[in-house]
Amino acid sequence: MAVFFLTACGSSVSFSPKENELPDAKVGESYYSTINIEGGRVIGMLAGNSVKPDDLGLHAQHCELPKEVITKNTISTKDNNCIIISGIPAKAGTATVNIHGAIYGNMFKSSEEFNKIYTIKVKNK
Template identity: 40%
Template sequence: MRLSLGVFSIFILSGCTLRAEFAPEKNELYDALVGAPYYAQINILGGNVATLTNSHGDREFVGNISPSDTGLYLAHCNNDKYDNNCIQIRGVPTKKGVIKVKVSGFFNVAMFQKSSEFDKTYTITVKDSEGSS
């Protein structure tokens, strides 16, 4: 009886673990052109992404772009700084190359839920604009 109760408890509690899924699922975002406006959106599914603050009390993103001098930046969707489940990549790329967009963080949890961390890196290939030599 104890064994079956223990096994049952494990199944119930394992169902409470949050797991991140991403849209888009692939690791590549669509290509960009130097000098042309770029926009892409990443949605994090599976739970409510925690809002992080730095030592100054400022809200931080759940991601970053590297290298940082590419002309692209991260923004919240719908101008809601508390909604970290949706991230936009915007800007005008200034040079060709490969850009990495790292999205990482964790979900807010409730009782009987295990905290779930996530980490995914996307790449954007920036190409020369059409007609340039």
């Protein structure tokens, strides 16, 4: 007789970096930071990312899949579990990065929605 214990408490989604702040940016200098979503495969059509305010000069986009995993049957080369925040900030202020979506379920758990908010301090040179 086999006994299985399943834990269904808490979220299985985690983020890297874990903190709520991304590295600081400087006005007029190139900025690049990545965010990784762990705990399951992100559902592409439900994934959304935004950087506010819009006029700060930073934007969010999905990473590209590594070339070694892309085949002729690959439908999309976007890696929905990885987000790049980049740009050249035009003015000082605080940017808010909102990462939201859902991960696919499996036979042991249902799909799960997630929402994570990061801040970036944009400083003058």
